Structure formats: structure tokens, C-alpha cells
Amino acid sequence: DQQVKQNSPSLSVQEGRISILNCDYTNSMFDYFLWYKKYPAEGPTFLISISSIKDKNEDGRFTVFLNKSAKHLSLHIVPSQPGDSAVYFCAASARGETSGSRLTFGEGTQLTVNP
Amino acid sequence: DGGITQSPKYLFRKEGQNVTLSCEQNLNHDAMYWYRQDPGQGLRLIYYSQIVNDFQKGDIAEGYSVSREKKESFPLTVTSAQKNPTAFYLCASSIDSRGYGYTFGSGTRLTVV
Numbered sequence: 001d002q003q004v005k006q007n008s009p010s011l012s013v014q015e016g017r018i019s020i021l022n023c024d025y026t027n028s029m030f031d032y033f034l035w036y037k038k039y040p041a042e043g044p045t046f047l048i049s050i051s052s053i054k055d056k057n058e059d060g061r062f063t064v065f066l067n068k069s070a071k072h073l074s075l076h077i078v079p080s081q082p083g084d085s086a087v088y089f090c091a092a093s094a095r096g097e098t099s100g101s102r103l104t105f106g107e108g109t110q111l112t113v114n115p
Numbered sequence: 116d117g118g119i120t121q122s123p124k125y126l127f128r129k130e131g132q133n134v135t136l137s138c139e140q141n142l143n144h145d146a147m148y149w150y151r152q153d154p155g156q157g158l159r160l161i162y163y164s165q166i167v168n169d170f171q172k173g174d175i176a177e178g179y180s181v182s183r184e185k186k187e188s189f190p191l192t193v194t195s196a197q198k199n200p201t202a203f204y205l206c207a208s209s210i211d212s213r214g215y216g217y218t219f220g221s222g223t224r225l226t227v228v
Contacts, residue, residue, distance in 0.1 A: 009155065034216055041124075043205055043219030044158075089157060102148065102173075103217060107157035 003027045004092050006106035014114055019077040021109050023090030026071065030092040034103070035064060035075045038087045047088070048075070080113045087111075117142045121206050121220035128193070128200070128227050136191045136223045138206035144218070145211050147189035151175065152203040152222075161204075164189055165211075193225060201227045 005024045013019045021035075031052040036044035050057040050064045050073070057064050063076045077084055090106040119140040128134045138147065146165050150158040160173030164183040178197025183189055189208075193200045203224050207217035 006157075036219075041203075041222065041224065043119075043121075043207075043221045044217075045219070046216045049216060102146075102160060102163055104160075105150075105158040107155060 002107075003030075004090055004104050004106040006088075006090055006109050008109050009107070010110040010112070012112045012114060013080050015082055016079045019075075019080045019084065019111055019113065021075040021077075021088050021090075021111065023073050023075075023106055024071060025073075025092050027092070027094065027104075028071070029094040030104075032093045033064070033066060033073050034091045034093075035062075036089040036091060036105075037084075038089060038108070044089055077111075080111075082113045082115050085111055085113050119206060119208050119218050119220040121204075121223050124221065124223060126223055126225045128225065130227055131195045133192055133194050134225065136193065136204055136206075136225070138189045138191065138220060139187055140189075140208045140218070140220075141187060142208055142210075142218060143186070144208035145186070146209045147183070148207045148209075148217065149173075149179075149181065149189070149191045150205045150207065152205060158205065161191065200225055 003026050034049040035047040037047045038044040048059050048062045048064050050066050066073045087108045087110050089108045091103040093103050122137045148163040149161040159175050162181040164170035180192045205222045206220040209217045
């Protein structure tokens with residue numbers, strides 16, 4: 001049962017344009033969402049997060065939008081740069097759980113930004 | 116600087132052998148995790164530990180074992196019972212078990228030959 005899904009395995013955009021990465025979840029107990037960026041042969045690094053009490057969080061070129069009714073979140077990167085080329089993982093947790101809380105990851109989306 | 120260290124970066128194992136992957140953190144984090152990455156399948160949780168001397172199975176624990184004798188260390192043993200051990204293994208830690216952001220190690224690539 002894949003509780004966090006990233007339906008697009010890959011995305012290619014031109015430098016300077018907007019990149020939009022999408023993520024859907026099924027578990028209504030999830031209340032905290034994160035995006036991680038991963039380069040080959042390295043561990044993922046934290047990018048941006050959002051709590052379920054918000055619908056938007058912005059950090060520089062990166063903005064995450066959360067639509068709770070649709071159980072959907074998206075990551076916008078504007079403007080996209082070649083250095084943004086990486087695999088992006090969506091993750092979710094149910095922080096209200098008293099035990100066993102952990103992050104559940106999506107499959108990842110490979111973003112390629114072309115110069 | 117605080118961080119999380121995985122070793123070795125590359126590991127080769129013959130079929131039928133057990134192998135142990137190291138994970139050490141000096142972040143004073145309570146919780147530690149082991150994930151496996153396979154192409155097209157994202158990160159899947161193998162085992163996690165919320166506190167010393169305690170750990171729980173994740174989604175794909177079969178063929179793996181762990182220990183948590185020290186707060187700083189969470190080694191993963193890939194046993195001969197693991198059917199498809201070739202993968203990229205990632206260790207992570209977090210300040211508590213409530214699902215706040217993880218800090219990841221740089222990973223170990225295990226190849227069975």
C-alpha cells in the first residue's frame with residue numbers, strides 16, 4: 001500500500017522556467033510533509049516542509065503548496081537552475097501518533113533542468 | 116561538525132554471506148532509521164529505533180537485523196536470507212520519533228557478486 005505517491009518518475013524543464021513536482025497521499029493522519037533532494041550516490045538533503053495547518057510555505061525559489069481536501073501537495077521551483085537537477089522525494093508523517101511515527105517516502109521524481 | 120556517517124561507501128558481498136553496514140551519528144538524536152533505495156521504488160523503511168535497546172521492523176525487514184546498544188550507533192546486518200540485497204542503503208537520524216525531518220548519511224552501495 002503506497003501511502004505517498006509521486007506519479008511522475010521524471011520531469012524536464014528549461015533553465016529559468018518553473019518546475020512543478022507533484023505528490024499525492026492517502027493517509028488522512030499525515031500532518032507534516034517534507035521535500036528532500038537527492039543527488040546520485042549521496043543521501044537526501046532536506047529542502048522544505050509544511051505543516052497541515054498551512055496551505056503554503058515559501059523559502060527562496062522553493063514553494064510548497066498543500067491541498068488537504070485533495071490530499072495533494074506540490075513543490076514549485078522558480079526559476080529553475082541546472083543545479084536543481086536531482087531526484088526529489090516527497091515525504092509525510094503523522095506526528096500526532098504517540099509511537100512509531102516515521103517518514104513515509106514517495107517514489108521520487110527525477111528533475112532535469114536543461115541550460 | 117555534527118553529522119551522520121555511513122561506512123563503507125561501497126561494499127561487495129558473495130552470495131550466502133552476512134554483511135554489516137555501519138551507521139554512526141554525533142547529533143545526539145534519539146531516533147535512527149535504515150532505508151533501502153531501489154530504482155523506481157523510492158525509499159523503503161527496513162528498521163527503525165526510537166531509543167537505545169529498542170527497535171521496530173519497518174516495511175521490508177525480512178532478511179535484515181539491527182541492534183541499538185548505543186545512542187550513536189545503529190548497525191544493519193544484511194543476512195543471507197535477504198533475497199535481493201543489492202541496493203543503496205541509507206541511514207538517517209532525527210531528534211525524536213515524531214517524524215520531524217531526518218538527517219541522512221551519504222549511503223552504502225551494496226553489491227552481491
